[in-house]
Amino acid sequence: MKKQLLITALALTSSLTINVAHAARDYINVVGSSTVYPFSTVVAERFGKSTQFKTPKVESTGSGGGLKLFCQGVGIQFPDITNASRRIKASEVQLCADNGVTEVVEVLIGYDGVVLGNSSNADQMVLSTKDLFLALAKEVPNPDGSKTLVENPYQNWSDVNSALPNRKIEVLGPPPTSGTRDAFAELALESGCKKIDWIAAMSSDSKAAAKAGDQKLSKDLKNQYKATCHTIREDGAYVEAGENDNLIVQKLNANENALGIFGFSFLDQNSDKIQGTKINGFEPTFETIADGSYPISRPLYFYVKKAHVGVIPGIPEFLAEFTSNKAFGEEGYLTEKGMIPLGEEMRAKVKTDVKTLKNLSL
Template sequence: MTIKTCAIALLSVAALSVTASARDQIKIVGSSTVYPFTSYVAEEFKATTGNATPVVESTGTGGGMKIFCSGNGLDTPDFTNASRPMKASEYKTCLENGVTDITGMMVGFDGIAFAQSKTNGKINFTREQMFLALAEEVPSKDGKSLIKNPYKTWNEIDAALPNRKITVYGPPTTSGTRDSFDEMVMEHSSKKFEAYGDKKGKYKAVRQDGVFVPAGENDNLIVQKLTKDTAAFGIFGYSFLEENGDKINGASVDSVEPAFDTISSAKYPISRSLYIYAKNSHRSQVKGMDEFLKLYVDAKMIGTKGVLKTIGLVPMTEGDLKKVQAAVLAKTKLTEEMVKKNTILP
């Protein structure tokens, strides 16, 4: 074999290797709350570009971050959905595993619904009442010490509440919805009770006696459970409340109903931002990643008149959307400082 022939053969092998290492289908993991929005964009992406429909898996925010940050190879996901910002510990894991170039995109807003079967009338809870129903330990009657949670019915917490057995179906600890609920309900409410001492403002332990029932990452399963167990409540994203308004209704929280306007204005106490994170290193190797992001960030998807609004997404303002669009299209690199500030913008 001549030197020229050898060189051609080696170039051919290299070309085959590059082709083999590339991928024609986008892979996405993460939040069950963001899942319906990303799935809609994935279907639209297939319809408008002719590319393969991205594979979207509902693994929960924490589970998605773990998979996303596990490595930089093409056997790992290109995107992860998240119903909270990336944590500093997750960012560190990403860096340690070679995932060093990430761009974050804000999708919009969502509220966490505390919902029940529509066979029940409207109801209002304070966050402190919800906390006392779910905390593993609660203040004693004199408020000086902590005792194992004794409450079995809602009226035992407050006589103004109904005599209904306390049963709450909710997300597991791997869920971003759970993280947000822990922060905005559990930890927030524990600030109000001196009995927690140095745990005041940090307490989030949930009772393990069967009152709180972890129901997996699929929020639709919680909705189904509420239609059968009509005395129970469920915790999930507002979009699922919006989609199932014929079966369930959301409790008011601190006298504010979960609704589009109250979530977008942050008046509803359990409101949060939604995200999707991308591996920039995959953009040149996975077919359609740039086009997918461009479609997702388009105003016709997530804008104030965007189609995702019709399935429960609460859009950001036009001004904020322009900032997000600029950051995404410029492949703005997520930094440690941005992660500390819970933002995807520099």
């Protein structure tokens, strides 16, 4: 009887080992930013064709959504890599740590511009960041001139600025989980918000309060400033169009009065259908984003779960491909896709950090 139980136990153990082996993933799982998605996809395809490893699976979930999935834990049921069109937040690092994801490698791959654009069949728009804030913020300064905020009353572009067309404000953009939306709020709306002196003073007053030891007042002013400058209106002027930038391009072709918000690479790849909006006098081009004159540009990243290296096959080799000169170099194939490359010194640093799997440090 004991011998039979032992045989049964050994059989179950053997079966369990086989099942676990079959359950292990043999491909890299990548999630995250819709902006980084096309770059990550082309690297994955080339990697799958040129190595013995399987082509990585790449999903577009948005930067926030990808980081949330990535930080859920360690194990084959969780993503290995997440793309992001903004840097990881301290709260997301904490979420990772709370779930046992304590070692993360940050990889800066290049730059991108957040572009506003419309159909090539319509007139090109010329806007300032102040115009954008007044058109799209949830609350704006009272038109009566008092230092108070009111629900955004502006319906047409000409209401915001008499030099703009007498046309309905209609902007198609990404949802709150998108890094593109985060970047747009921080780089475009806040920049316009700062043009209004008494709102900009909230930020400096917050710093002054902190220096004086009044942490509560400092925090209240900081929160009020951020809520005013970053919160997008919800009355229909801004339309959440999902994480699929290609869908926004299609909708712009169908509606010549609308503007869309997307990454520069999508403008670059669809220049026969859509045109970029001038912001603060600058066209969104490869050159203006590279030299910093175009005001709405941001870095692009991906994050790697160090605990999965050596467990999921091919991760170091995939990182080497992504950070090779032929991929993210000045004349690399990602540049051809519309990514703005890093400078030579920064690329060298990124390569070293990737090779050594340097841990993220905020």
